[in-house]
Amino acid sequence: MSTILEKPGFNPDRKYKIIGTSPVKHDGFDKVTGRAKFAADAFLPGMLVGKVLRSPHPHAILKRIDTTQASKVPGVKAIITRDDFPEIKQGTGGGDMTRLAMAREKVYWEGHPVAAVAATSEAAAKKALKLIEVEYEVLPHVIDPVEAMKPDAPILHEYMRTKGAKGPDAERPTNVVERHELGIGDVDKGFAEADFIVEGTFDTKPMHQGYIELQSCVANYSEDGQVDLWCCTQAPWVYRDRLTEILKIDSSKIRIQQSELGGGFGGKTTFYLEPLSVVLSRKAKCAVKMTLTRVEVMRATGPVSGTQSTIKMGCKKDGTIVAVDSKLVFQTGPYTGSAFTNAPQAMLTRYDLKHVRTISYEVVSNRPKVSSFRAPCVPQVIFGVEGLIDELATKIGMDPLEMRLKNAIVEGHKTIYGETFNRIGFVETLEAAKACDHYRAPVPKGQARGIACGFWFNRGGETAGSMNLAPDGTVTITLGTADVAGSRMSMAMMAAEELGIPVDRVRAVLADTHSLGYNRVTAGSRTTFSSGIIVVDSARKIITELCRRAAKIWNVPEEGVVFEDGVCRPASSNVGEFEPLSIKEIAHKTTYTMGSISGHSEMNVTGAGPGFAVHIVDVEVDKETGLTSVKRYTIIEDAGKAISPAQVEGQFQGAAVQGIGWALNEEYVYGADGRLQNPGFLDYRMPVASDVPMIDTVIVEVPNPKHPFGLRGVGEVPLTPAMAAIGNAIGHAIGIRPRSLPMSPPKVLAIIEEARARGVLPAG
């Protein structure tokens, strides 16, 4: 029998009853009344408070830790240091993970944990932290990744050798984790065909995911070695397996229940407090709750990779892009894991190019380890690529959208990384952008317009889920993926559509790690797609079983029953005259047939459809101050099929505003001492409501034939072109396109002065 992956059953003519509507999210009610339980909202009897002692130095040898005085503080029940964690070899996956949670030989960034305390009160825990004596041998540090690549830079890991390096570079200690080359054709040959060539170096700064919910967890280690862990995470199964790896506890003894997730955006795919709370709980013999402060979130949880991209691009007079050459540098913090190879794969994947070379480097430095963020490492390089395309379009006098259309890929395109695309909707997205009100409207006086295009692969991966039919005919779904913004509702809608019942008869809940098989991290825009396939597969199994039961009730052969519009009916009059049986009627009789009815599914989901977007933005730049105001913003993006259009719009709008923050304001500021100077929301200023306009959206629907309803992921694509679109708009406003993020007032003002000096912007 073929699987749902082989035969998804997508039918372009199917008329939907529930899909494509935007009913109120089931999880919404608890969120507007304050009942919803986020990570920090859990309390257990006798629970202790855990706090972390962190390194004040960005780079130092950890010589001695003395907890004698701290342990005498009344109320202190446990103190842990590196000695409480099993040794795992440095430079391995597990070795990095355990050292990220608790420093061993050295501290690698300001904020690196060196000890943790569990006490009966926060005050006692904090008092104990002050009494822990730590002796450091301070070492020179390096913050900037480009500086870290220089031969005389302080070396973080003496054991590190560059993977993929050639010659003497491969032999010496280095901060370059990997040199990665990816390309096609012959760039020299390509540039020889070019009529115009542009080149530039672009840099982007680390930003923080900026989730409002502080990481928090409660660990409860029982006397027989069972661990119950409650936490906010995008990856319960991944956290469990990592705990098994670094703490040597059987996975069967670790039960993780995810809380409501108060924002993640990729940032809650890496654990920080969880291993500490488990070890503290084991030592203290009590449940331990730990919650990060906002300063700790900024100093010690994953920001996004900062990058430097040097890109050269050539085109013919007719707009055909003929070659791209690039050198890309990605900062990863002290340990590898930036997912930087996404960038060379995605940076140009929407244009049909014959000659491309990319050389990418991942570099360690003395900053917090990066974590994922919407399309990890991709928006950064698209900032450069889309900026250069815009410069070329200006040079040849071509409309920027037309230039992209000229080079756009279609179905059957073989990507630089080897995948051949099934049905894709880039051309349709560009056409929709051309036709939308915003693009057709003249640019208002005093403003300027920028456009840019983006792409994300969209992912599938290991996914498991279950569906149960209750005797009253209602349905529950147990999901293994996290709900980052409303996916439980989308799952309920897909189940209801497939089963032909009202969506209010379906509820989806988030499973703990004992209840389902392994689920890959909730990331990569894979959730609604992957868990959606699991849900539809489970529903189809339930339908098969419903038909069996109806056959039994009617005493007819199974093949004599069909399921249509939520009821079982005889396949033809030859089967006999029977009144149709509803799901409710069959469910009610399960005790008399063969017991309860469930559907279950797990698979390594494939067939995710890539997504493309066009962003159009109008800005006004104050020539006196350099301040940029975003006046109008439209996102046009292919969602394949919007299960809940309101939720899809919400993904687009949220990403746009994150992009505005990254483009105009957000960055980490370090002092010469290697310490972060803006670890809070006052000095690290994310966009607020008065900073931004309404964000208009156009949902394009070019179905992905590998999904039963045609959907594509939408979480990541809408961030990828944002900074490029804003940069292009600012470039048109002031005559020179900024090449460094954030495009903050002082930097834009300096460019305005340069533009005036060069005569590309009128004085005054």
Added chain:
Amino acid sequence: MSKKHHITTIVNGDEYEALCETRQSLLDVLRDELRLTGTKEGCATGDCGACSVMMDGRLVCSCLVLAVEADGKSVDTIEGMASGDELHPLQSKFLELNGLQCGICTPGFLIAARALLERNPDPTESEARYWLAGNLCRCTGYDKIIRAVLSAAAEMRGA
């Protein structure tokens, strides 16, 4: 350990008593002592608005108020916003218009938005945006939040 203070506060119309340290914020006492966890901590520095509550009719960040300051005062939190089964029009509009995604900032936005509409029943989009500029949301881009607030205002005016 310094002596604790006994405070009596009317929370959502009911009298509550708590013992608190001088240094404890109203937010900490609401959450950790009274277990009213609908009020959220996002920063503890008054920058994100997730902990917004009303104290004697004034919108405050409960992380910036000492619990002892709430002694003898009246505090309104998200848990008291609905009347029985009846949601406040703002709550209904946030649901209907998808004014929330992850939901962590939602209680703070609802409390702050209600305070706005009590002072200004007919705010412009710009007025709503500036009033709510003290509340951070990272998911929605604010679009649907602002629409929900303006729509609730219209409904409450009977427009």
